[in-house]
Amino acid sequence: MGGERKIYTFAEVSEHNNSKDCWLIIDGKIYDVTKFLEDHPGGDDVLLTATGKDATDDFEDVGHSQSARDMLKDFYVGDIDPATIQAKVQQTPPKQPQIPQDKGPGFMIKMLQFLLPLIILGVALSIRLYTNKST
Template identity: 60%
Template sequence: MSNNKLFTLAELAQHNKPNDCWLLIRGKVYDVTKFLADHPGGDDVLLSSTGKDATDDFDDVGHSTSAEAQLEELYVGDIDTSTISSNVNNTSPKQTEYNQDKTPQFIINLLQFLVPLFILGLAFAVRFYTKSA
């Protein structure tokens, strides 16, 4: 592992797709693209951690020593620490939220509006029906 390639956080954030996915863990950059399909937690877990420091996400799960060893095989370089703000755990502004089922955002927004409205209408209907009966 004598690869001393340095990447900026902006460069790392560009690798945030299922066919090109990199993670930053403990200051090291890993290309996890080949591992997405095999990840026990699913590819969405890895994709949601791109463009930011994923160290806490990785450590919180409590990966095994074999997982740590497997991670080392995916190493591509180090992060240029001068490109990371003091609040490294926030997602990069360039990172897009991963939408696993590819539902268009306008449908999600519409449902977020209509479902509560429907529930409210149903509550009023039940109250009205029980008062008039």
């Protein structure tokens, strides 16, 4: 196994981004996971959305088991040229609009959770008072 490791550029790896040819970059190594797409417990979409970028954080965030990490060895095809991935990492994703915490949809739900029981209690007391005055 004294073969030389193949080094790929980010552009080369990015071309492998569909269900018939899917490569991922994890910890500076490149894996061809095409044959694993149908068997992936999280579904093939998870893997396909991780193409075209460094998927290390995505992989680590899930908390893969040691057996999943060992499976990567079977899919290894080479290493990424770190100089080519740096240019891509520096690009910032588009900013998402920030909703103030007190103005978002969660605020309305919290208000309803607070007010609805009070309204029900008020209606119940009003009915009771009304029926007691009638008799």
